[in-house]
Amino acid sequence: MDSLLSGSDYNQLRAFVAVGELLSFSRAAEALGVSPSALSQLVRGFEERVGVRLLQRTTRSVALTEAGEMLFRRVRPAVSELGDAIGQVRRTRNRPAGTLRVHVFRSAAESFLEPMLPAFMATYPEVVLDITLDDAVVDMVANGYDAAIRIGEVIERDMVAVPLGPELRMVAVATxxxxxxxxxPQHPRDLVRHRCIRWRWPGHVTPYAWEFCENGTWFEVAVDGPLIxxxxxxxxxxTLLGLGIGFPAEHAVAEHIAAGRLVPMLQAWSAPFPGFFLCYPQQRQMAPALRAFIDALRNPAALHMKQSAEDAAVDQRFR
Known part of the structure; x- marks a missing residue:
């Protein structure tokens, strides 16, 4: 059956079922939206593929042969079910629905993802967000993710990347x-004589080497310390416990710096770098759920306005 359903063969099978149902080439052609001659060619091609005569034709009538009757009874339910399934998919192609798998860096979830979730889920109740919070840099396609939120420097070049926020900056801090x-420390290289709290990318063996910039050139310092x-x-x-010098993103410790709990250092060597992006594979036809998710992240205010308008419309209907 697989060979019969390749290419245009499904159209031939559908043509045969239509003629078998109506026992009329003209009425079947009208139902399918094709000309009688085109329908006749489809059925003739199908009979040649099967290698058996399926229809008896006269100038006045059409009837199924014994083989045609047997085949018609077997394939008619399947063709009907397949047609219903295709129709259902077509009806939902413009409506956001289904499961969307998203891989998100932990530090991005609170800033970009969580604020838009209530309005998004209320606006698109048929979308299921399957979110993985993980700082590992994984292969999105190989792991079955539809989209990811990560910093710009670890996005593959063949991905579409949509900026979500400003540039980031790492800063050395201590109590x-x-x-x-x-x-x-007076220079980043002085850090090798300090107790530093090191961070390791998930999936990596060695801790992250702290990166600084001097005269436009980036360099790394392999710090040491008692905690990874x-x-x-x-x-x-x-870091707040005083266990050593930390190296977090500046925005993550801004309140602690403002309150005097942490003191920034080596800021002259702390340069900005690309911030968080929403990224996804290039695709010809984007799923409506992914399009809705992208739009919500790019413009959360518009999503909230849309939800407010829908809530107002519902309230108006029930007054």
């Missing part, structure tokens, strides 16, 4: 008590 006890973590929030908490 006033740590600085009083161990001193303030794989969670950036724990990195910040350990």
């Amino acid at each position: 006033p008590a740590y600085i009083a006890a161990h001193g303030m 973590v794989s969670d950036k929030d724990m990195d910040i908490r350990a």
Whole structure:
């Protein structure tokens, strides 16, 4: 059966079923929206593929042969079911629905994802968001993800990347008590003599080497210290406990810096780099659910306005 359903063979099978139902080439052609001559060619081609005569034709009538009757009874339910399935998919092609798998860096979830979830889920109740929070850089396509939110420097070149926020900056910070006890480094390379709280990318063996910029050139410092973590929030908490110098994103510790709990250092060597992006594979036909998700992340205010308008319309109907 697989060979019969390749290419245009499904159209031939559908043509045969239509003639078998109506026992008339003219009425079957009208039902399918084709000319009688085109329908006749489809049925003749199908009979040649099967190798058996399926229809008896006269100038006045059409009838199924014994083989045609047997085949018609077997394939008619399947063709009907397949047609219904295709019709259902076509009816939903412009409506966001289904499961959308998204891989999100942990530090991006709170800033970009969580604020838009209530309005998105209320506006698109047929979309199921399957979200993985993970700082590992995974192959999206190989792992079955539809989209990801990650920093710009780890996005594959063949991906479509949509910026979500401003540039980021890493900053070395420590508590006033740590600085009083161990001193303030004057250059990034001085960090090798300090207790540093190191962070390891999930899936990597060695901890992340801290990156700084001097005269437009980036360089790395392989710091050392008594604590290695794989969670950036724990990195910040350990720094607040005075266990060493941390190297978080500046925005993540802005409140602690403003309150004096942490002191920034080496800022002259802390340069900005591309921030968070929504990325997804290039595709000819984008699923409506993915399009709705992209639009919601790019313009969350519009999503909230849309939800407010829909809520107002519902309230008006029930008044």
